[in-house]
Amino acid sequence: MTSRAAFVLRRVLLTLPVLWVMSVFVFLIIRLVPGDPVRTMLGFRATAANVAEVRRRLHLDEPLLQQYVRWVGDLLHGDLGQDLVSRAPLSEQLAQRLPVTLELTTLSMTLAVLVGVPLGVRAAVGGRWTRRLTDGFVVLGISVPDFWLGIMLVLLFAGTLTVLPPSGYLPFTTDPVQNLRYMTLPVLTLATAETAYLLRTTRGAMESVLQRPYVTYLRAKGLSPRRIVAGHALKNAAPTVVTVIGIQVGVLLGGAIVVEQLFALPGVGRMIVTAINQRNYPTVQAGVLVIAAMFVLVSLVTDLVVGWLDPRVSDGAGA
Amino acid sequence: MSTVERTATGARPRPRTTPDVGAALLAVLVLAALAAPLLAPHDPEAVQSARVLGSPSASYPFGSDVLGRDVLSRVLYALRVSLTVAVSAVGVATLVAVPLGLLAGYAGGWVDSLISRPLDMLLVLPALLLAISLIAILGPGSVVAALAIAVIYLPILARVMRSSTLVVTRNEYVVVARARGAGHLRVMARHVLPNAIGPVAVQASVLTGFALQLEAALSFLGLGTQPPTPSLGGMLADGRDVLTQAPWVEVFPGLAIAVAVIAFTLLGDGLRRSLDPTGVAS
Numbered sequence: 001m002t003s004r005a006a007f008v009l010r011r012v013l014l015t016l017p018v019l020w021v022m023s024v025f026v027f028l029i030i031r032l033v034p035g036d037p038v039r040t041m042l043g044f045r046a047t048a049a050n051v052a053e054v055r056r057r058l059h060l061d062e063p064l065l066q067q068y069v070r071w072v073g074d075l076l077h078g079d080l081g082q083d084l085v086s087r088a089p090l091s092e093q094l095a096q097r098l099p100v101t102l103e104l105t106t107l108s109m110t111l112a113v114l115v116g117v118p119l120g121v122r123a124a125v126g127g128r129w130t131r132r133l134t135d136g137f138v139v140l141g142i143s144v145p146d147f148w149l150g151i152m153l154v155l156l157f158a159g160t161l162t163v164l165p166p167s168g169y170l171p172f173t174t175d176p177v178q179n180l181r182y183m184t185l186p187v188l189t190l191a192t193a194e195t196a197y198l199l200r201t202t203r204g205a206m207e208s209v210l211q212r213p214y215v216t217y218l219r220a221k222g223l224s225p226r227r228i229v230a231g232h233a234l235k236n237a238a239p240t241v242v243t244v245i246g247i248q249v250g251v252l253l254g255g256a257i258v259v260e261q262l263f264a265l266p267g268v269g270r271m272i273v274t275a276i277n278q279r280n281y282p283t284v285q286a287g288v289l290v291i292a293a294m295f296v297l298v299s300l301v302t303d304l305v306v307g308w309l310d311p312r313v314s315d316g317a318g319a
Numbered sequence: 320m321s322t323v324e325r326t327a328t329g330a331r332p333r334p335r336t337t338p339d340v341g342a343a344l345l346a347v348l349v350l351a352a353l354a355a356p357l358l359a360p361h362d363p364e365a366v367q368s369a370r371v372l373g374s375p376s377a378s379y380p381f382g383s384d385v386l387g388r389d390v391l392s393r394v395l396y397a398l399r400v401s402l403t404v405a406v407s408a409v410g411v412a413t414l415v416a417v418p419l420g421l422l423a424g425y426a427g428g429w430v431d432s433l434i435s436r437p438l439d440m441l442l443v444l445p446a447l448l449l450a451i452s453l454i455a456i457l458g459p460g461s462v463v464a465a466l467a468i469a470v471i472y473l474p475i476l477a478r479v480m481r482s483s484t485l486v487v488t489r490n491e492y493v494v495v496a497r498a499r500g501a502g503h504l505r506v507m508a509r510h511v512l513p514n515a516i517g518p519v520a521v522q523a524s525v526l527t528g529f530a531l532q533l534e535a536a537l538s539f540l541g542l543g544t545q546p547p548t549p550s551l552g553g554m555l556a557d558g559r560d561v562l563t564q565a566p567w568v569e570v571f572p573g574l575a576i577a578v579a580v581i582a583f584t585l586l587g588d589g590l591r592r593s594l595d596p597t598g599v600a601s
Binding site: 018021022025026029032033034139140142143144145147148151152154155158159166250251253254255257258261262272273276277281284288291292295296 | 440443444445446447448451452454455456457458459528532535536539540541542552555559562563566569570573576577580581584585
């Protein structure tokens with residue numbers, strides 16, 4: 001087996017313990033609730049018979065290990081359980097809500113990459129004023145809370161200019177234009193801080209690459225700054241930037257919970273928040289599980305891409 | 320981190336002005352929060368039907384909210400709650416993380432694995448998702464929010480302390496101290512800790528700003544500080560529906576959060592230049 005294939009295999013196998021820890025954590029959410037979780041869920045007006053019935057339905061009356069095995073088995077069959085309130089299968093609910101969250105996060109990250117990375121490259125080779133401007137943008141972008149930025153965007157674009165809807169959602173398949181109009185403000189809200197992070201990361205990575213001796217050599221050879229950046233430096237700064245993008249997807253998935261709430265988008269994040277307030281634990285579990293699994297998957301893909309971009313990582317020399 | 324930041328002798332050039340700006344901003348915010356009972360022109364929880372969504376005026380500089388409560392007074396009191404939650408969350412996380420990171424970095428080997436691997440597991444979930452899951456278990460409230468924030472920052476701070484310890488432990492004075500017969504505990508406490516703590520202070524300062532933002536986000540979702548206690552995030556959630564009629568209800572609490580986060584970020588940048596010139600914290 002080549003060292004690259006071994007790297008991919010090793011990295012894929014490494015996600016197994018991570019998935020296991022994640023599954024145990026999500027499994028325990030309902031079971032760690034202080035006191036009687038079923039009582040907490042149903043409220044104090046529920047009868048003892050009711051409580052017993054729900055406890056049996058959720059299999060909370062069985063030994064813990066048996067519960068876990070049953071729960072994981074159901075998961076592997078795509079059965080995420082039932083909503084406590086509507087009794088509808090959670091897999092159906094997630095099938096409706098996941099595309100909303102995916103669209104929001106994918107568009108936001110794409111926008112952040114398309115703006116932040118080129119600006120970061122530009123800032124790394126720019127003069128004092130470029131640096132000052134980007135410094136200012138980075139501090140503001142990172143410090144201004146995203147949900148407040150969102151509120152201010154609503155005030156401007158939906159309140160004063162009335163060019164975009166303040167909140168709401170239509171599926172892309174129903175009406176693509178309306179869908180994108182609804183998504184514009186949420187995406188801008190979520191993408192701004194990301195853009196600032198990616199700008200800072202790209203600038204830092206480019207600056208450190210541009211200080212290396214081989215760049216001095218290329219300059220001495222008479223290569224134009226443009227060719228040095230595009231043909232050489234960018235390739236060597238890429239692994240750092242990709243690693244940070246992977247980490248930031250986690251931040252984005254968290255931010256999506258807040259942004260979905262702010263713009264009334266029917267995504268997984270909003271589902272989790274509503275379910276927490278209703279003490280609808282099975283739904284909380286399903287939502288947390290799906291978002292966490294997405295994060296694990298993105299981390300895996302990121303590491304594989306970094307290994308492909310930087311052979312030192314996949315050959316084990318860089319480890 | 321550019322190489323200009325340290326001269327060959329190890330002496331540092333005069334720090335730039337940002338730490339002073341950060342520290343000054345923060346001092347103003349903390350004083351305003353502490354003196355809230357003196358500064359607040361009105362009772363933050365007093366409901367006045369005659370003042371519903373009143374626009375800013377001389378006696379109500381930030382206007383009043385849906386229930387006619389004074390927004391300025393509420394922002395001042397909310398700042399107290401937010402700063403308390405943020406500082407105590409990061410404080411608790413630091414108190415736990417420093418000994419753990421110190422021990423992991425100093426001892427290495429299986430002790431390191433025993434401490435670091437479980438902490439790494441906390442990074443498996445996205446931060447806000449972990450905080451929300453903990454709140455789902457323990458129920459909403461500002462104490463639980465602080466605890467949840469502490470849990471998500473614990474692995475980050477422990478990791479910084481560990482890396483910093485690894486660097487310091489290689490220094491000759493540590494080897495000399497051991498050779499002169501000092502015990503491990505003494506070496507850790509007297510020689511390693513004071514020299515390794517700098518990057519942790521930097522990271523803690525930056526994280527306090529983010530903790531404030533997180534607390535506001537959780538309260539905005541209704542999972543943090545519960546009404547009637549004013550909280551910056553809660554105020555933003557309350558004013559969402561009257562945004563276009565009464566923007567002042569939303570503008571001022573948000574500005575307070577942004578300014579506080581900027582203050583902590585600038586303070587962290589300033590501390591980084593003096594306490595962590597090699598950039599261990601980042």
